[in-house]
Amino acid sequence: MPIDDILLEAEMSMEKAVEHLQQELRGIRTGRASPALVEHLKVDYYGTMTDLRSIASISIPEATQILIKPFSPGDIKAIDKAINDSKIGLSPHSDGKQIRLMIPPLSQERRQQLAGQCKALAEQSKITIRGARRDANKLIETEEKEGEITEDEATKGKEQVQELTKTYETKLDELIERKKQEIMQI
Numbered sequence: 001m002p003i004d005d006i007l008l009e010a011e012m013s014m015e016k017a018v019e020h021l022q023q024e025l026r027g028i029r030t031g032r033a034s035p036a037l038v039e040h041l042k043v044d045y046y047g048t049m050t051d052l053r054s055i056a057s058i059s060i061p062e063a064t065q066i067l068i069k070p071f072s073p074g075d076i077k078a079i080d081k082a083i084n085d086s087k088i089g090l091s092p093h094s095d096g097k098q099i100r101l102m103i104p105p106l107s108q109e110r111r112q113q114l115a116g117q118c119k120a121l122a123e124q125s126k127i128t129i130r131g132a133r134r135d136a137n138k139l140i141e142t143e144e145k146e147g148e149i150t151e152d153e154a155t156k157g158k159e160q161v162q163e164l165t166k167t168y169e170t171k172l173d174e175l176i177e178r179k180k181q182e183i184m185q186i
Helices: 003-026 073-085 108-145 151-184
Strands: 042-045 048-051 056-062 065-070 092-094 099-102
Touching: 003 108, 003 151, 042 073, 065 073, 073 092, 073 099, 108 151
Parallel strands: none
Antiparallel strands: 042 048, 056 065, 065 099, 092 099
């Protein structure tokens, strides 16, 4: 396998780790309302666990409020139950046609907990990136042993893999820093 293919494979794996972290960070509260807080909640919809966004429209009428309007009014109770069973820490207020979730302001202690949670998520993504680096380096070593590439090409390939790793770890650090600033902002 040529070095370019190995690098491309490693880069795709690292990119997936960054995308996964972005998805995870969308679901972390920042003190402002966001549909991402609830759109992936699983609702028991006629015996099937379904994403909330598939059975209701989710909007943000105010900065501290989420409005959920089910497509079918009979689903209110199931949505209400799913929100109560989830660990998002918000109480649903239903008027029979729609559900409102009020986002309370975060305490400083809670903000620090959320920032720590972001850091833990980033560390998981970094582990994934380092795993991709390890796999790419192993492939390069295997190719070198089999005589497919020269020692110089292998050395250069490993350097390129390390540069990729640094680039993607920097992207993760920037994502986390932005999210921490969002969380700490009052």
